[in-house]
Amino acid sequence: MSSPKERIIATTFELFARQGYNSTGINQIVAEANVAKASFYQYFKSKEDLCVEFLNVRHEYWFNELNSFVSKEKESKSKLMSSFDFLIYMNQKEDFRGCSFLNILSEISSDNVKILNVIQNHKKDVRNYFSQLIENKDLADHIYLLFESSIIESQLFRSNELIETSKKIITQLI
Amino acid sequence: MSSPKERIIATTFELFARQGYNSTGINQIVAEANVAKASFYQYFKSKEDLCVEFLNVRHEYWFNELNSFVSKEKESKSKLMSSFDFLIYMNQKEDFRGCSFLNILSEISSDNVKILNVIQNHKKDVRNYFSQLIENKDLADHIYLLFESSIIESQLFRSNELIETSKKIITQLI
Amino acid sequence: MSSPKERIIATTFELFARQGYNSTGINQIVAEANVAKASFYQYFKSKEDLCVEFLNVRHEYWFNELNSFVSKEKESKSKLMSSFDFLIYMNQKEDFRGCSFLNILSEISSDNVKILNVIQNHKKDVRNYFSQLIENKDLADHIYLLFESSIIESQLFRSNELIETSKKIITQLI
Amino acid sequence: MSSPKERIIATTFELFARQGYNSTGINQIVAEANVAKASFYQYFKSKEDLCVEFLNVRHEYWFNELNSFVSKEKESKSKLMSSFDFLIYMNQKEDFRGCSFLNILSEISSDNVKILNVIQNHKKDVRNYFSQLIENKDLADHIYLLFESSIIESQLFRSNELIETSKKIITQLI
DNA sequence: GATGAATGAGCCTTCATTCAT
DNA sequence: AATGAATGAAGGCTCATTCAT
Secondary structure, eight states: OOOHHHHHHHHHHHHHHHHOSTTSOHHHHHHHHTOOHHHHHHHOSSHHHHHHHHHHHHHHHHHHHHHHHHTTOOSHHHHHHHHHHHHHHHHHHHTSOOOHHHHHHHHSOTTOHHHHHHHHHHHHHHHHHHHHHOSOHHHHHHHHHHHHHHHHHHHHHTSSHHHHHHHHHHHHHO | OOOHHHHHHHHHHHHHHHHOSTTSOHHHHHHHHTOOHHHHHHHOSSHHHHHHHHHHHHHHHHHHHHHHHHTTOOSHHHHHHHHHHHHHHHHHHHTTOOOHHHHHHHHSOTTOHHHHHHHHHHHHHHHHHHHHHOSOHHHHHHHHHHHHHHHHHHHHHTSSHHHHHHHHHHHHHO | OOOHHHHHHHHHHHHHHHHOSTTSOHHHHHHHHTOOHHHHHHHOSSHHHHHHHHHHHHHHHHHHHHHHHHTTOOSHHHHHHHHHHHHHHHHHHHTTOOOHHHHHHHHSOTTOHHHHHHHHHHHHHHHHHHHHHOSOHHHHHHHHHHHHHHHHHHHHHTSSHHHHHHHHHHHHHO | OOOHHHHHHHHHHHHHHHHOSTTSOHHHHHHHHTOOHHHHHHHOSSHHHHHHHHHHHHHHHHHHHHHHHHTTOOSHHHHHHHHHHHHHHHHHHHTTOOOHHHHHHHHSOTTOHHHHHHHHHHHHHHHHHHHHHOSOHHHHHHHHHHHHHHHHHHHHHTSSHHHHHHHHHHHHHO
C-alpha cells in the first residue's frame, strides 16, 4: 500500500474536486485515506496547506490532461479549438463541477494570499497557454476570456451550450 | 429601529456578499442583526432559505445599480460599454468580491436545485440584458461571455485589467 | 369551524397519542390546529397543563371505547374476556402504541405530581373496572395485573401474543 | 482518573436511569462527565448509539444484581419469590424509577428498530429467566406477566403494594 | 515515522414561553 | 377573544487542531 501522505493527497484530490473545499472535512479525508489524524498534521500544517498542495497537484493534473487531449491535433488553430472540446470532455468526466481553482477562489476569504497566489498562478499559466498558441496577444486574451466564461457558464447551467457558442465565435475570430 | 426581519436581511446582505455563504454562520447573523436565534427561524425556514432570499435581494439590488449606472448613457452602444464600467465601479465599491451568484454557486453542492435555480435565473437575466441592448443575438452572447469572465478575472486578480481588455475587444466588435 | 380551544385539544389528542408527549412540540400543535401561539397560552398555562387536559380527554375516550366494545357481551365473564379483545382492537387501531398514560409516565420526571395524579387516577379506575366485573377482589387485581402487562408487552413486541396468553390464563382462573 | 469513555458511560448510566432518555441532553452528560463534546462523538456516533450502549450496560447490571440478589436462595421456588423481592429492593434503591427499558420504549418512536431490538432482547431474557426457574412454560409466562406489571404498577403508584399482591398470587399458583 | 485520544469553538435548528396590541 | 412578533436556553452534532506516547 502507498504511504500515508500519498493516500491523503489522493483522497483529497478526489474529495476537494468533487465536494469542494469547505464541504470536505479533515475527518472525512483521514477516514477515507485510512490515516491517523495526527499523521495528517505531520505532513500538512493546516487545512490551508493541504489546499495549496491540492491545487498544485490539480494544476499538474489539469495541464497534463489538457496537453494530452490537444496533442491529437498538430496545428495551433486545431489545438485551440480542441482546448474547448477538452472542457466538454472534462464536464462529462467530472459532472460539470467546474474549475477547482475558481471554486476555491469563491470559498476563501479575500485576504488569504497564500491560496490566492496559487490560483492566480494557475490562471496565469492558462492565459500563457493561449498566448503560446496564438501570436496576437490581444486575440489570445480574448480567447482566454471566452475560455474562462465557458467553464463557469457550463458549470452553472450544467450544459455545454455556451462552450459551443464560444467555439463558433472563435472560428470566426481566427 | 427596523424590524428583526429587516435587520436580518440587511445583515445577511452585507455578510454573505463580503464573507460568502459557508463562512457566515447564523450565529454571526443574529448577533450582528441583534435578533434572537428563534426569531431568525420564524422568518426563514433554514439557512438555505435565507440564501434564496439573499440572492433575490441581491438580484434586485444589482440590476437596480446597473440600470441606474448605465442610465447616464442614451445610446445602446454606450450603455453596453458603461456596463463594463459598472463592473469597475462595483469592484471598487465592494473590494473585488466578485459575483455573489457565482461565488455561492461554488459553495453549494451540485444537487442543490433550489439555490441553483435562483442563480441560473439571475444569469439568464444578465444574458437577456445584453440581448436587449444588442440586436445580433450571437454578438450579445459573445459580450455576455466577456462580461462574465470580466467579473471573475477581476475578482481573481483584484484588478480591472481584464475588464479594460474586454472593453477594447468590444469596441472592435461593435 | 370549531373554536381554537377545541382545535387545540383535537390536535393534541391525535399527536400526543401518536408521537408521545416530549416528541410533540407546541409549535406543531398550534400549526396543525391553526391557532396562534398566544391563543394557545390563553387556554393552557403550560405544556404540562395541556398534558393534563389531554389525559382527561383520553381517559374519557378510552373508557367510552372500552365500554362500548364490551357492551356486546352480557355476562360479566364475557365482558372480562372481551376487555382483552379490546386491547387487540386498540392495538390494531393505533398501531401498537400502547397506553398513553404509561407512556407519559415514562416521560415525566417523578416529582411531577400534577400529571402523576391524573395517571394514577386513570389506572385506579381501570382497577375498579375489573373490581366491578369480578366479585373476588384478589382475582380482580390478578386480572388487572395481567391486563396491564398485556398492554405493555404487546406494545413492546408489536404483537398480540401475550394478550392471547393472558386470555388463556384467565379462562382457567375464572 | 478514569477515561473519558468510562466517565461518559458512568454518567449516562446514572442520568438516563434517573431522568430518562429525552430529558437528558448530551450537554448535561459531557458537562457532568467532564468531557469535551467532540470526545463524546468519538465514542458514540449519536445519542441513539449511546442509548444502545446504555441499555446494554443496564442489561448486564440489572441481571447481575438480580442473580446476586436471588443467589441467597437455593430452591427454584424461593428464587422465584425472591425475584419479586428484588423489585422491592430496586424500588428502594432507585426511588421507584421503574424499568429503564420500558421507560425508553415509551420515549422512542415506534420505527426506531435499533433501540426497540435491544429492549425486546432484554425482555426476552427476562422471560427466559422465568422459564429456566419454572418447568411449566405457561406458568412461567404467567409469572413473567405478573413480574412486568409489578414493575410498572409500583413505579406508577410509588408503592410496593402490587408487588406484594403478585407474590401472594404466585404463592397460590405454585 | 506514526498514532489514538482529547479538545474548544462553533455549526444549524428547535424548545416552551411571554410580550405588546 | 384572539393574535403575530419576539425571545433565551438548549437541542444534537461537526469543525480544524493539538496532545502524549
